[in-house]
Structure formats: structure tokens, C-alpha cells
Amino acid sequence: MPLKAFRGPKVWLWRWRRNPLKRRADTMEAWVLLGAWLLTLLAGVLAGLAAARSVEGGLARERVEWHPVVARVMDKAPGSARPESGSSSDSSNGERVWARVGWTVADGSAHSGQARVPAGSTVGTPVTVWTDPQGHLVSRPATATEAHFRSALVGGLVGLSAAAVPFVAGLVARGRLERRRMDRWDAEWARLGPQWGRMTG
Numbered sequence: 001m002p003l004k005a006f007r008g009p010k011v012w013l014w015r016w017r018r019n020p021l022k023r024r025a026d027t028m029e030a031w032v033l034l035g036a037w038l039l040t041l042l043a044g045v046l047a048g049l050a051a052a053r054s055v056e057g058g059l060a061r062e063r064v065e066w067h068p069v070v071a072r073v074m075d076k077a078p079g080s081a082r083p084e085s086g087s088s089s090d091s092s093n094g095e096r097v098w099a100r101v102g103w104t105v106a107d108g109s110a111h112s113g114q115a116r117v118p119a120g121s122t123v124g125t126p127v128t129v130w131t132d133p134q135g136h137l138v139s140r141p142a143t144a145t146e147a148h149f150r151s152a153l154v155g156g157l158v159g160l161s162a163a164a165v166p167f168v169a170g171l172v173a174r175g176r177l178e179r180r181r182m183d184r185w186d187a188e189w190a191r192l193g194p195q196w197g198r199m200t201g
Contacts (some may be wrong), residue, residue: 036170
């Protein structure tokens with residue numbers, strides 16, 4: 001017979017109510033569930049906030065430390081320039097390809113690297129690239145709006161992942177308590193069942 005057949009209507013917070021039939025296992029299960037829910041909430045919120053602040057702080061540092069620099073194309077870029085953009089334009093219109101560019105940082109040292117440039121750019125064509133304080137090529141830093149979105153997304157994912165640990169642990173602990181309770185019921189029924197049958201026979 002299914003277990004649900006032995007259960008009555010669901011009563012909220014019944015484990016916390018005074019009841020002469022309530023056993024120590026019921027009280028223990030109540031505390032396990034309460035602890036699991038509190039840890040789930042606490043771990044999710046704290047981990048999510050910490051991750052979001054870390055990501056937003058890192059992106060804010062990038063906006064401060066990374067700077068645009070005018071670089072020059074060192075080798076003719078593959079493809080052909082579009083008439084409307086021209087070979088000397090740094091517009092984002094049209095196809096862009098990888099090409100070797102060179103630039104000079106504030107201390108006067110020369111650097112070179114691969115960057116996306118308009119197709120067909122000739123040698124000496126100016127393009128804007130972003131560099132870190134050491135003069136290395138980096139991507140364009142995220143705007144404040146983009147940084148807020150990214151930090152919220154990462155914080156949410158990290159918070160959910162962190163919350164899953166105590167939540168799953170609580171489910172496992174509850175399952176073990178449930179199995180232990182059912183085993184005790186089976187043992188009690190095996191002991192008292194035959195006597196009950198003789199009394200009603």
C-alpha cells in the first residue's frame with residue numbers, strides 16, 4: 001500500500017507543535033530542515049554578493065587602468081577596403097580582419113600585436129586599440145551598465161551554486177531520517193502487528 005495512504009492532510013509546522021505522539025526523530029527532522037533552509041539562504045546571499053562585488057570591482061579597475069591608444073597597421077590587412085569607409089578610416093562599419101599593429105606607450109617603448117582592423121587597411125593606417133598599464137593589448141573595458149549586468153549575472157549563478165550545497169545536504173539528511181523512521185515503524189509493526197491481530201480476532 002502506498003505510503004500516502006497512511007498520511008492525513010498536510011499540516012504546516014506540525015513538527016513544532018506540542019503533540020504527545022511527536023517523537024524525538026520528528027523534532028530532529030524539524031531542526032535539520034530549519035538549519036538547511038537557513039544555510040541555503042545565508043550561503044546563497046553571501047556568496048552571490050561577494051562574487052558580484054568582486055566582479056564589479058575588477059571591471060571598475062579595468063575602466064580606470066585600461067586606456068585607448070592609437071596604433072598603426074604594420075602589414076597590409078587582408079581583403080579590400082569598402083569605398084564608403086576608406087582605407088584610412090577606423091570606423092566599425094564593414095568587415096574587420098586580424099592584422100599586426102604597432103603602438104608606443106607613455107614611457108616611449110614600442111609594442112606590437114594582433115588587432116582587428118578594417119579589411120584592406122594599408123600600412124600606417126591608424127586604428128584604436130586598448131592597452132593595460134604595461135602596454136599589453138586588451139579588449140575594450142565594460143561600461144558601467146555592462147559591468148552591473150555581468151556582476152549581477154555572475155553573483156546570481158554563484159549564489160545558486162553555493163545555496164545548492166546546504167540544500168542538497170538537507171535533502172539527503174532528511175531522506176536518511178525518513179528511512180530510519182520507516183524502518184522503526186516496520187520494526188514496531190512486526191512486533192505489535194501479530195498481537196493486534198489476536199486482539200481483534
